[in-house]
Amino acid sequence: MNRPIRALCTFLTIITGFLLPIQRSSGASQTPSQPATSTQSVLDQEEIPRTPERLARGKYLVEGLLQCPACHSETDFSKRPSEPFSGKRLGGSIFPNSTLRLQEPNRIVAPNISSDLDYGAGRWKDADFVRALRQGIGHDGRTLFPLMPYFYFRNLSDEDLASVIVYERSSAPVHIKRPKTILSEQFKKAFQPLPPVEHVAEPDRSDRVKYGKYLVVAGHCHACHTPTDDRGTPYPDMEFAGGAPLFGPWQGGTEIRRVHSLNLTADASGISYFDEAMFINVIRNGGFPTRPLSNIMPWAYFRNLTDDDLGAIFAYLRALKPVRHHVDNTEPATYCKQCKTKHGLGSAN
Ligand code: HEC
Numbered sequence: 001m002n003r004p005i006r007a008l009c010t011f012l013t014i015i016t017g018f019l020l021p022i023q024r025s026s027g028a029s030q031t032p033s034q035p036a037t038s039t040q041s042v043l044d045q046e047e048i049p050r051t052p053e054r055l056a057r058g059k060y061l062v063e064g065l066l067q068c069p070a071c072h073s074e075t076d077f078s079k080r081p082s083e084p085f086s087g088k089r090l091g092g093s094i095f096p097n098s099t100l101r102l103q104e105p106n107r108i109v110a111p112n113i114s115s116d117l118d119y120g121a122g123r124w125k126d127a128d129f130v131r132a133l134r135q136g137i138g139h140d141g142r143t144l145f146p147l148m149p150y151f152y153f154r155n156l157s158d159e160d161l162a163s164v165i166v167y168e169r170s171s172a173p174v175h176i177k178r179p180k181t182i183l184s185e186q187f188k189k190a191f192q193p194l195p196p197v198e199h200v201a202e203p204d205r206s207d208r209v210k211y212g213k214y215l216v217v218a219g220h221c222h223a224c225h226t227p228t229d230d231r232g233t234p235y236p237d238m239e240f241a242g243g244a245p246l247f248g249p250w251q252g253g254t255e256i257r258r259v260h261s262l263n264l265t266a267d268a269s270g271i272s273y274f275d276e277a278m279f280i281n282v283i284r285n286g287g288f289p290t291r292p293l294s295n296i297m298p299w300a301y302f303r304n305l306t307d308d309d310l311g312a313i314f315a316y317l318r319a320l321k322p323v324r325h326h327v328d329n330t331e332p333a334t335y336c337k338q339c340k341t342k343h344g345l346g347s348a349n
């Protein structure tokens with residue numbers, strides 16, 4: 001395999017399931033893309049009306065389930081829970097190539113999306129956000145690198161997306177100029193924008209499992225918790241079974257750590273011993289006192305969700321097919337023949 005191809009493959013492994021919904025897009029339930037017939041969408045308006053309800057709902061989503069500041073801000077990982085450095089919230093961040101396993105000339109930058117008029121998104125239109133979140137098209141027409149989870153965000157209802165945009169655009173300006181993303185020709189060719197989504201109705205909140213699925217898709221748990229092969233294709237029988245490696249300075253400073261996602265299914269090797277109360281506690285506190293969770297797991301954001309929403313997420317996780325796959329970050333890394341990487345308890349699989 002020549003080097004660029006291998007770099008691409010390695011990269012696709014690292015972003016793990018971020019690409020999965022492409023393969024899935026024919027499956028109806030995760031991709032509610034039926035075109036609107038009669039319903040007029042709030043997203044068609046030139047400016048989405050800035051109501052207090054949307055501002056509050058948008059805050060709840062952005063600072064919770066969707067974790068926009070986690071990627072779009074320089075973050076202090078030495079804190080538990082982690083948080084953006086003061087004055088830098090949504091002001092953008094550069095991903096070191098070592099964390100994404102990329103090589104020059106590639107450079108991935110989560111741009112400044114604060115309301116700053118010079119260096120942020122202050123002059124963009126609401127429609128620019130709709131295109132970015134649903135199709136992966138930047139304000140300048142570029143196809144966005146799929147680390148930005150638009151495959152997942154496109155499933156947000158029109159009203160939730162409108163709320164995200166209203167809140168996001170109300171953020172304080174951060175006057176920091178970030179460099180642009182650079183992608184090699186090969187990467188540019190590899191990523192295509194997604195077709196527009198006409199209308200996504202509100203989720204059905206009466207069915208807990210179904211509503212939990214809506215939250216799990218938008219919160220892109222799948223992107224980190226499903227292992228992939230060296231071409232970035234998720235292992236079909238290992239949905240949410242953990243093991244995907246994530247590299248970054250997860251304890252603060254510059255030291256790059258490697259942490260593997262864990263098995264979220266109800267198998268004995270997963271979280272069969274959790275109940276709803278334990279799940280809520282783990283998310284709120286960032287793990288157990290004896291086994292704290294790494295800051296790459298976005299518990300700093302998920303802890304802001306209501307008990308009801310966390311309960312619905314847990315109900316959906318419980319409805320997943322149990323998969324036997326031991327992963328444990330407190331154990332030495334050994335080869336796993338199931339997901340073909342080295343991780344704690346790998347040899348037990
Ligand atoms: C996992 C990391 C991650 C998360 C979470 C994330 N983003 Fe992004 N986002 C990125 C990256 C990286 C880019 C730039 C991609 C590129 O330049 O090709 C981006 C690009 C964008 C763009 C396009 C900017 C432009 O140039 O037009 C917008 C808008 C955006 N993100 C908004 C959001 C919002 C709103 C949220 C939360 C709902 C969010 N992002 C969550 C990583 C992330």
Ligand code: HEC
Pocket residue numbers: 215216219220221222223224225246259260261262263264270271282287292293294295296297298302313329
């Ligand atoms: C950015 C990657 C990422 C995303 C997104 C993510 N997780 Fe995680 N998660 C991890 C990693 C990595 C770990 C293991 C951390 C450790 O062992 O220190 C983890 C651990 C967990 C654990 C602890 C399991 C145990 O056995 O203690 C739970 C529960 C969990 N995640 C649930 C979720 C849910 C639910 C979502 C979506 C709402 C989600 N995660 C989204 C990376 C992620």
